[in-house]
Amino acid sequence: MARPAPRLTRFTVTVLALGATGLATTAPAVLASPAAARGLPAASAALDRREQDNRPSSHRRSDTPTPATRLVSTWSSSSDRLIAALGGQTVRMVARTAVxxxxxxxRLSNVFGAAPVSIRHVHAGIQAYGPEILPGTNRPVTFGGHASVTVPAGRAVWSDPIPGRFPGGADVVVSMFLPSTVREITGHERAYATTYLSGPGDHAASESADGFTYTSTQWYFLDRIAVQAPAAVHSVVAFGDSLTDGTGQTVDANRRWTDYLRHRVAGLSAAHRVSVVNAGIAGNRLIYSNVGPSGLNRFxxxxxxxxxxxxxxxxxxxNDISRGAYTSPAPIVNAYKRLIREAHARKLRVLGATLTPFYGFGTWTPEREEIRQRVNAWIRTSRAFDGVLDFDKAVRDPAVPEQLIASYDSGDHLHMSDAGRRRLAYAVNLRLL
Incomplete structure (x- = not known):
């Protein structure tokens, strides 16, 4: 049994329960293989087509659409290669659903792995407290009708539908037993959520907290959760770096700006409701790979x-500006244009958020501030995006526009406080979503 170094965390209480338990139709497990996830150059057209063909069956373009419902992402975690080792133990992770x-x-991902990963007895339930699951909610998850799955290196696999209804805003607990040691783990480094690790043994089916003796703040293998939702519901994907990933919040607080936005849209009528999912990686850059593949490669x-x-x-x-030596906004603008083209080719709406202040942060310089201002001017005036979210205006100090308002500053002058992240969410024009 291997484990990452324990980290101090706190528990969170959830009182949500599962709804009706009617059976859902089972579909075969589906593999996915995006080359861009491996930090290689942008995926070729052939790989793009293969990924489209490998979506869950109810999401493929060739399928007959279901009139009343559609498959919608309700939680997401952008993956990278983790420095960790796990094996001979159970992993229990918590993910809060949007809708x-x-x-x-x-979906379980091994896109950064060098060898196949065997996973057994995956279960999904609703969190009661810490690693404890609400009685009667822990359900087995199958893959092509099987209780075990082997995920090939460089691939990802979707499960069969899990019978029953899961509520929005629920803390879903996904447990899995890893029979063998895995040293190249695909996962998310800064989950800002507690993951529970057992000693030796398979505890995936248990609803008890017994046996879970270690914790970490990483997510392992799990990178996506989707539900069959009303046809009017669609997902909004927030793509970014640590400012989206949630740096500055307390572990298990669920106070990313996307969490605050989820609270806002939850109050909308069913016809206007959306699922807000997070695709941020702390430390990520748009143009060059640093922490995780570059934004261009992982988009x-x-x-x-x-x-x-x-x-x-x-x-x-x-991060490109604060760690780079650009003399022109052109490289960043060109990267935005490429993302916009790729999204528009799939008939998606793209909203551009202006870059927020970082005066006082260790890498700030007047030259970098000028680039930030010029990039923001382009976002606001170019009309290249389908809409603009002026995050800079929302959180900057009116007296000193190069810096954050003090109450929105987490203390390092780049990342935001809970109040700052909440302000971003309330700066979003919901009609643009």
Whole structure:
């Protein structure tokens, strides 16, 4: 049994329960293989076609559409290669859904792995407290009708639909047993959520907290959850870096700006409701690979293949500016144009978010500030995006526009406080979604 170094975390209480338990139709497991996820050059047209063919069956373009429902992403985590080792133990992760629906499916990813990964006895339930699951909610997850699945290196696999209805805003607990040690793990480094790790043994089917003796703040293998939702519902994917990933929040707080936006849209009528999912990676850059593949390389996997996606929010580029030596906004602008072209080719709406202030952060310089201002001017005036979210205007200090308002500053002058992230969510014009 292997485990990552334990990290101090806190627990969160959830009182949501599953709804009706009518059976959902089972479909074969589906493999996906986006080359861009491996940090290679942008996926070729052939690989693009293969990924489209490998979507869950109810999401393929060739299928007969279901009149009343559609498959929609309700939670997402952008993956990278993790420095960790797991094996001979159970992993129990918590993911908060954006919208509810029937026939939930989960996707397990091994896109950064060098060898196949065997996973057994996957279960999904609703969190009661910490690693404890609400009685009667922990359900087995199958893949092509089987209780075990082997995910090939460089691939991802969708589960069969899980019978019953899962509510929106639920803390879904996904448990899985890893029989053998895995050293090249595909996952998400900064989950800002507690993951529970057992000692040796298979505890996936148990609803008890017994046996879960370690914790981490990473997600492993799980990178997507989708539900069959009303046909009017679609997903909005927030694509970005640490400002979207949630740096600055307390573990298990669920106070990313996308979480606050989810709270806002939850109050809309059913006809206008959307599923807000997060595709941020802390440290990520738009143009060059740094933490995770570059934004250009991961855009296809993390955004364009999301089930039910209709709208994309691009809020990335501050790491390129704050760590680069650009003398012109042209490289960043050209990167935005490429993302816009790729999204428009799939008839998606793209919203551009202006880059927020970072005066006082260790890498700020007047030259970099000038590039930020020129990039923001282009976002606001070029009309290249289908709409603009002026995050800069929402959180900048009116007296010193180069810096954040003090109450919105987490303390490092780049990342935002809970109040700052909430302000971003309330700066979004919901009609643009």
């Amino acid at each position: 509810g629906g029937d026939g939930m499916r989960i 296809y996997r993390d955004v364009l293949t999301q089930p039910g996606v209709r709208t994309v929010v691009v809020y990335e580029g501050i």
